[in-house]
Amino acid sequence: MINPKLKIAALLLLAGVFAAAPAAEAKRPAKKKAQTVRLMDYNIADGMWYDQYNNYDRFAKWVRTQDPDVFAICEGATHWNEQKKTVSKEQMPRYLPDSLHLLAQRWGHPYTAIGPYQDNYPVAFTSKYPIEVVQRIGEGLSHGALHVKINGINYVVLHLWPQRYSMGDKTRKDNGGEAFRVGEMRRILEATILNPEFAGEKHWMMMGDFNSHSPLDKPFHGVCNYDVHNLVRLAYPHDVVGDWFSGEFVPSTTGGKARIDFIYCTDEIWEGVKHVVTVCDPFTDKASDHRPVVVEFRVPKSAK
Numbered sequence: 001m002i003n004p005k006l007k008i009a010a011l012l013l014l015a016g017v018f019a020a021a022p023a024a025e026a027k028r029p030a031k032k033k034a035q036t037v038r039l040m041d042y043n044i045a046d047g048m049w050y051d052q053y054n055n056y057d058r059f060a061k062w063v064r065t066q067d068p069d070v071f072a073i074c075e076g077a078t079h080w081n082e083q084k085k086t087v088s089k090e091q092m093p094r095y096l097p098d099s100l101h102l103l104a105q106r107w108g109h110p111y112t113a114i115g116p117y118q119d120n121y122p123v124a125f126t127s128k129y130p131i132e133v134v135q136r137i138g139e140g141l142s143h144g145a146l147h148v149k150i151n152g153i154n155y156v157v158l159h160l161w162p163q164r165y166s167m168g169d170k171t172r173k174d175n176g177g178e179a180f181r182v183g184e185m186r187r188i189l190e191a192t193i194l195n196p197e198f199a200g201e202k203h204w205m206m207m208g209d210f211n212s213h214s215p216l217d218k219p220f221h222g223v224c225n226y227d228v229h230n231l232v233r234l235a236y237p238h239d240v241v242g243d244w245f246s247g248e249f250v251p252s253t254t255g256g257k258a259r260i261d262f263i264y265c266t267d268e269i270w271e272g273v274k275h276v277v278t279v280c281d282p283f284t285d286k287a288s289d290h291r292p293v294v295v296e297f298r299v300p301k302s303a304k
Contacts, residue, residue, distance in 0.1 A: 036274065037153070038296045040068035041207040041263055045288035046120075047078035047096040056103055062283045063107035066294065069128050070150055071109065072157040074143075074209045074290075076100065076124040077117070097122055115146035115157070123157045123208060125150075140187045142167050142180075145208075147192050152303030153269070154201055156192050158208040160184050160228070178225045181212055185228050193235045193266075203303050206236060207263040209290065216242035217259055220249040229262075236264035240295050244276040252278055252291050263293055272298030 044059075051059040063071065078094040080086075096103070101112045104126035111131045115123040116138030123146050125131060130150070137145040143159035161167050161184060166176030193204050212228040213221050216239055233239070240263040241250055252261035265273075275296040284291050 036296060036298055037069045037151075038067065038294065039070045039072065039155075039205065039207075039263070040066055040292050040294045041072040041074075041157070041261060042292035043074035043159070043209045043261060043288060043290035045075055045290065046080035047076060047094070048287065049078075049080040050287040052078055052095070056106075058283065059287065060103065060106040062287075066279070066292070067108075068294065070155065071104075071107075071126045072155065072207050073124040073126070074157070074159045075121045076114065077120050077122055079120040097124060100124055100126065113146060113148050116141075116144040118144055121159055123159050125155065125157060135191065137188060137191050141184050145188050145191075151299060152203060153299065154192070154198070154204045156188065156204070156206040156208075158184075158188055158206065158210070160209065160211045162209075162211045178212065178227060181210075182227045182231060185210075185231050189231070189235050202266060202268050203300055204236065204266045205263060205269055206232070206265075207261075207293070209260060210262050211260050214239055214242055214259065214262065216246075217249055232264055237267055238265050238270040239263075240265055240270075240273065240276055241278065241293060243270070244273065250278050252293060254285060254289050254291060261290055261293055263295055265297075268300045268302065269297055272300060274298065 048056060048059050051057070076097045078096045097114045097117060100114060104112050109126040109128055111127045111129065113125045113131045113133050116136045118138050119142070121143040123144060125146065125148050127150055132149040134147040134149055134154070137147065142161040145156060145158040147154065147156045149155070160181045161177060164177040165172045165174050166180040169176065192198065210228060213224045213226060214229045215226040218224070218226070241259070250259060251257060252259045273295060277294050279292045279294060
């Protein structure tokens with residue numbers, strides 16, 4: 001006959017095992033997707049030369065104050081030697097883009113992706129959320145483009161050719177810069193939003209340094225070549241800054257004379273836009289010749 005005390009002890013032990021079992025098998029809750037996204041696009045000028053000899057402390061602190069969920073970067077390579085006032089001759093290794101993942105961690109972004117590193121001006125993304133690299137687009141482009149997907153949204157960051165002459169023109173006199181940019185844009189659009197492979201994708205944003213003017217700014221720029229943006233608007237119906245500040249001129253350069261940094265989006269994204277700003281503050285006054293553009297939007301329920 002079993003000792004009553006031993007029987008009670010055994011039952012208590014079994015009860016403890018079963019009570020503990022669910023906790024032992026429970027999985028960590030998955031990180032929820034953002035319901036609202038704060039996107040920042042910024043040409044940081046030669047890998048943020050302004051702060052490269054300051055351990056990027058000012059830059060990291062400033063990005064934390066902006067608190068973007070997704071950060072699109074142009075000119076993501078340490079390129080300019082501010083101390084010597086010269087272009088760096090060293091090719092590899094450089095702090096950026098090689099250590100972008102370490103820098104991004106300082107502003108709370110554990111995920112990074114870098115575009116084709118084919119010259120001194122690669123584009124990049126950093127994010128609070130996992131990044132799926134869809135494609136790096138380099139062939140036929142000057143600085144390249146990067147197409148990623150984050151929480152169901154397709155993001156494309158680009159940096160178009162900046163000169164009046166076309167890339168490869170050794171005379172620098174052919175005046176073919178705008179035509180070359182149109183060719184770059186056509187290549188990017190055909191590889192991304194116009195690609196039949198992505199016909200089912202409705203959620204798109206394209207951003208970066210376009211080095212060209214928008215027809216929305218015609219009252220301020222006058223007679224210009226608007227071919228690049230006329231082409232873009234066939235695929236992207238909304239120029240976020242131009243449409244949000246309709247009738248106003250909001251420059252994206254520190255000199256205040258040009259708007260060449262853009263964020264475009266499709267209807268599904270535009271319907272959820274909540275806030276748009278081109279950031280002007282003591283840091284952006286000095287850190288680059290470009291100003292960052294920030295947009296906050298609700299993630300469409302249909303985004304997968």
